[in-house]
Ligand code: HEC
């Protein structure tokens with residue numbers, strides 16, 4: 460029994476850590492354009508109509524098999540070019556990061572549910588830590604467990620919320636859920652800050 464709990468804790472720790480490294484990786488590039496904007500300036504040329512065999516945006520079948528390769532591998536192919544797909548979609552000014560955002564946009568327009576990668580460097584305001592966000596806002600309900608809010612530091616209350624991965628939980632906090640208002644009633648919080656706040660509430664140490 461105790462062992463089972465420990466294993467679950469380790470698993471969650473691993474999920475959290477791998478989530479962290481994912482958004483650390485995306486800090487390397489330096490542009491702010493969103494996937495949709497990049498698509499509209501460059502990728503649409505072939506991917507809107509499906510010209511020369513390009514997977515067509517909106518066509519689930521075209522994208523499903525390719526999407527199963529995962530974002531890293533698709534991004535790699537789009538950067539290097541693949542058969543009639545030119546390297547960088549023929550636009551050298553696009554960073555690798557922007558390419559990955561454009562791909563996410565196309566996959567999501569075609570039946571996928573990927574979260575657009577975030578770029579910490581481009582966020583306008585300095586990032587608040589998870590602890591700061593929680594102390595400014597989330598504590599209002601999560602300190603006492605108001606209306607069933609999982610309490611800060613109450614591991615057992617958080618584990619079932621996190622069991623399908625941190626991304627889904629972040630998404631749920633962004634959109635709201637039962638008594639949980641969208642973004643905890645703070646529209647100015649970025650996705651990264653919401654994520655850090657959740658990690659802090661699961662395990663309240665500075666992050
Ligand atoms: C000049 C036409 C053209 C443009 C512009 C273009 N693509 Fe493509 N793309 C293609 C074609 C053709 C394929 C199919 C290649 C194949 O698999 O034979 C493709 C395939 C892809 C794939 C699938 C790769 C794989 O591994 O299956 C991705 C991802 C992709 N494009 C991303 C992009 C992005 C992002 C942009 C914009 C930055 C872009 N493309 C712009 C023609 C284009």
Ligand code: HEC
Nearest residue numbers: 597599600606607608620631632636637638639642643656
């Ligand atoms: C007005 C009260 C209130 C505030 C403020 C609030 N929450 Fe919540 N939160 C709740 C309640 C109530 C629930 C339980 C909702 C349910 O599952 O029915 C909840 C649930 C959650 C969940 C679990 C969602 C899920 O899918 O299981 C997360 C994550 C969360 N809150 C994050 C946050 C973050 C981050 C903040 C601060 C930015 C915040 N909350 C601020 C009331 C609040």
